Amino acid sequence: MRFFNTSLSLVLASTALVAAQSATITAPSGDEQCSSVPLVQNCVAIMQKGLDKCASSDWDCKCSGAANIFSCYADCVGEDRVSAELLSEHDCRTANAYDKGRSTVNDVYTTPSPNAIEATPTDATTTASAKSTSEPTKSLGEKAAPSKGAAQKGPPEFNMEPGKGLRFNPFPASLGPNYNWRLTIRRPLARLGALHLLSPFFPDVTVLAQYSSDDLFSFVTLPDVRALKFNIEYHNRERVSPGYWFVSPYLHIDPDPPSSLYEQYQIGPHIYDDEGRLVWTGSQQFDNRNVFDFKVTNSLGSDPHLSMVLQHSWDGGEDSGFGIVLRNDYEQDRKLPLRRDLGIFDIHEFNIRPDGKSALVSIYLSHEITLEDFGRPGEPTWLESGGFAEIDMNTAEVIQWWDSFNRIPLYESVHYGPDSAAEGHPGWDYVHINSVDKNEAGDYLISARFTNTIYMISGINGDIMWRLGGAYTNFQQDFTFSKQHDAKFVESNGTHHIISFLNNASDEEFNEENMSSSMFVELDTGANPMTARVIRRYNRPDSELSRLRGNTQQLPNDNVFTCWSKGGYISEHGADGELLFTANFTSPRYSSYRGYKFEFTGRPNTPPDVVASVSGTDETNMVTSFWVSWNGATEVATWNFYAQASEFHFPVLVGSTPKFDFETMFVSAGYLDWVSAEAVDVNGTVLGKSEVHRTKYPNWKSVGYKGKSSHPRPNDPSIIYQASDKTGGDNVIDEAGRTSSDAMDTQTQKTIQVLNHSYEAIRNIGGLFAFILLLCLFCGVVASYLVIRGWRVRLYQRLKMEDGFPEEQAHLRSTHHED
Template sequence: MSFKTLPDVRAVKFDIQYEDRDSLAPGYWFVSPYLHMDTDEPHTLYEQYQIGPHIYDQEGRLVWTGTSFFDNRNTFDFKVVQSLGEEPHLSLIRQYSHDAEEDGDRGYGVILNNHYEITHMLPLREDLGWFDIHEFNVLKNGETALVTNYLSQEITLEAYGRPTETTWLEYGGFSEIDLKTAEILYHWNSFVEIPLTESVHYNPTSMVEALPGWDYVHINSVDKNDNGDYLISMRFTNTIYLISAQSGSIMWRLGGLAGNTSDFIQDFTFSKQHDAKFISSEGTRHVISILNNASDEEFQSEDVSSALIVEIEAGTEPKTAHILHRYERPDKSLTRLRGNSQVLPNKNMFACWSKGGYISEYAEDGRLLMSAQFTSPRYSNYRAYKFEFTGRPNTPPDLVASVYGTDEANMVTTVYVSWNGATDIAEWQFYAQASEFDERVPIGRIAKTDFETMFIAKGFMDWISVEAVDASGAVLGTSDIHRSAYPDWQAVGYPGISGLPRPNDPAGLHVGVGASLNETSDEENIPSSTNAMADAELRKATHILSSAYETMRKVGGILALIILLGGMAGVMACFMLIRGWRVRLYQRVRLEDGLPEEQTHLRPEMAE
């Protein structure tokens, strides 16, 4: 998508397939498109803005782009947070910089308010490495957040019967971080509790590795229940663990392969999973959601990836776990990397299948309601979420205006307007002023139907402004006053006999315009968008006028050249006749000493 009002933005588009619109949960899509998972070199700061946090509505229309807020850098885990006061907030991970070792930018957990102002930029304590891209989970207490960690240490391979050999190991952990001070309140290290033998990614014959080392568990999510215990997902052990907040020990394991049995009798399998989260947790009974990838880049254990809702009873003997709902990827394919699942307030399931930005929504009973993906296959999305949200940007709406016309009788002013992040605009009310010091005059009102709205007003309108109006008629915000751009009238051959055109007085052309979309416009005024035929004709006229300008510019330039040359010839002829000069039609230019004809103008002393 490209916009007149935000010329640097090229937002990715969605291709959407609806199965049952009426059953979709209300809300917006929160996505973070990326082109490359690794950080790009700094020159990407000057590329078109495409990656980073974005909000879309359910029709795939852009609501907010935050890419310019974060220097065209990758962001992850972009979602709404409801625990930081009465108004909703947004949280995300800003990825570390390409030159993090030199510039010290090791990534941040970021929180914004619903005015899109950054309220928190939380670094990770230096000894815990760079801010990992997997998880930034602001908890319900509104005071702390959970983050995942990757750290390295050198170990012997005694567990694999190779006591004389060493390798570097990248272990997975998590930390709970204070939102006010960035202090680490709790830290957990996988290597203390999870032995090498639980890994399905390495085995006794695996080659040793240098830094960062064996990624033997690959933690990719962490959540916390009201008891204070932590639920973590380890992709390379095919296991979900419950960790005691008191002792740090493993309370139970769900899943596991390669000879590692689950602590549960379960009626389902999963592997290479992502995003294990509590739906509910009471005592020993837990309901959790999981994205079951069932595959990675090398292996697969099932033919289709799925989102699962699982009920766990850890207080019985034996412990039991059974599946409540299974939602298969709509195209019956595999998500080998990344992804997430989210149970919505109406119990619909919203799932992100990552590659290509593929997302889908299901009714609780499993019916597919919608699927969508980016129209450009170059882009992907790690996690996607759906939330209701009210955005109140503290910047004014963006507006550009241009004048078109070939004479005073057919002048029109085209206005484009958008307001990045405003969620509940119903209409735009347009105004013009005769001068900077005159009162505003309403010149039209039009429904907001997309991120950017175009409006055409009769006449040469200058000093344009616009109000954003909600469904109740309340004004949400007002733009700055903008001057209308206009062409070089002489260059385009403007034929006006009374001089170049001047702006019209809006009060003389637009009396009574703009009161409501439902009111009938005066015949002398430009109709609102409710008159589709008139609107189409105006758009057509605008394009015709634009083409006319181009033609007139070309023709006018040729005519001006002919007139200029003729005038010069006439003046020279008159001058020569008066002075009695004779015209010498041709005289060969004398060559300068020793220089070829084509080089005479390059002689050094002449150049000086």
């Protein structure tokens, strides 16, 4: 029983191989960093048997065997893992060269990897460049000519002995102190050890592609999902606030039309932990549609909820967008439309109020006007105004709404002027509302990007109470900001207010400052004149500009979490301004309009997903690999894995492993056909169980199976695991002195196991035995019928008279004679 977590990469090295001293090692010692050294030793020993059976010229067999051994080191970090990696690389490249009829194999691509190992050059002039070779007959036996000033290099040598293992020494002492060596992880292995046998079942998905170096995750259990990866840099991990990241990546800000092409799920609402590991993807739940303002709301009951804006459909038809609320089991709680006369449900804001009774949304409306304000009377144009609406969270009825038309004059816009050309519908977007908030007094705070102004709107009559920023500010201020987003109340008490917002300082065309920043501003509206001052400012860590979108969030511990939008760039600062971490999508193609950080407990009501695959070269080294995930579950600490002899048998525990990633892998001995998994929390409470699945198997002939029969038969897990475990346990306890009742219990268990084994043996005869029984039964019935019928014939046979005729005929003859 062996298990390995899938959080470590299963990749191959493309290396500059140097002269190595031939040596032999066992599987990892205590110095090797592995999750479980004994399990790795057992795994290597089993896989070694398969490799030992390979003929010297059977490179396909050697590739599979070496890759199987390398897969045993999935949870290890150290020299033995590197050695196994290099041997697997060599054998598989050689097999590949034979298959393609050439002597060298070029890399398909070269990418950096977090597992790359580099030896720091001691002499820059003598650095040896990395080169991958796979010549089947001579590349490992020839010595490369040394470059000028470099140490002599010899052929790499591997030594694998039965039952022991292998060692490759990348730094032989004979090379001298000036030798420079570089190992670069380049590409995933075409045959991923014992796991490559899964590939026939997922022909369009690279097995274990989540361990490659591309910019998207792939998962065996969710093959249609390609979630984005994060690059993360921590500066002070200890001060980071707890919580998950809530992002909604998009590729295009406008909805895409439907396509007949297959599209994997990449966009929509996603939750990540602080290691950048996926926790939940809702991409498939919302059919790969754009989602915005995805966050946690805690005002709709005792359990947390998730809220978001589902963008309108691409054709602007009946689906004009919705405000969506999910429970923490990820099932829909409510779906709120916007009244049709207020336009589509805008993507900028879905702000559920603390009492949970209403929500604020941004709106955009179009009006046809004349350009009198710009000295062009009689010239018409369309104008797109901005505003907000407050809607009921139960009925979606509009409580009240506000529009900038005839309230914010045209000349306040910095986006249009007297020389701007008239436009058709929808018209000039002259204010561009991008956020709305409300204080306890019932007044509203809105951000207008194209006036560089934050407005306070009276909740009584809709009048503008004051302007902060822009050309018409009502405050005495010694700072500037522009093209801002996400203005929110931090505090609001009478004439004293603290607000936060993202100062973009730029748009697509211009910039007023050299970098964007997250700002906290204190306002005194009771002073004359009113004053505003910056009390906290956090500059964008890379000193760049966020020209579009973004938001800032004050966390419960007073840290500040900021989403700078483009590329999914996020950061967290301490209240004192210390940068704690930064992260961004590995793929620059995607962005997230906003990003948030919250503590959250997810409890999906769907079962965990499990996939299992069997592999091996003969009956002696069969292994079953499990992959399990549970989309959205945040409390899983451990996975238990079960197998059963058939769908009617009881499951047998075959092992367990801690959960370290979205998808966890487990490897167990034997061919286990009916499998399942069970999620357990830190207290040992079972959270959920998967359905029972059949294990997938390959075309045994095509993968080189060399067993006694054409294909292996599944093992009974109760014999492989339960029986062996109990037998071992009995021996130990007997030596310590067992009671007679304990011995009887043990004997009973063994008797049951023998009976089960006998039952399975009879059951394997199956159809033939049943056919013979039915045939015998049929023959018996026919024979019995014939015997009984024969007796009845003899019993009722007519008796002959003395003259030889039956009684009736004799009587007739006598009567005839009398006439």
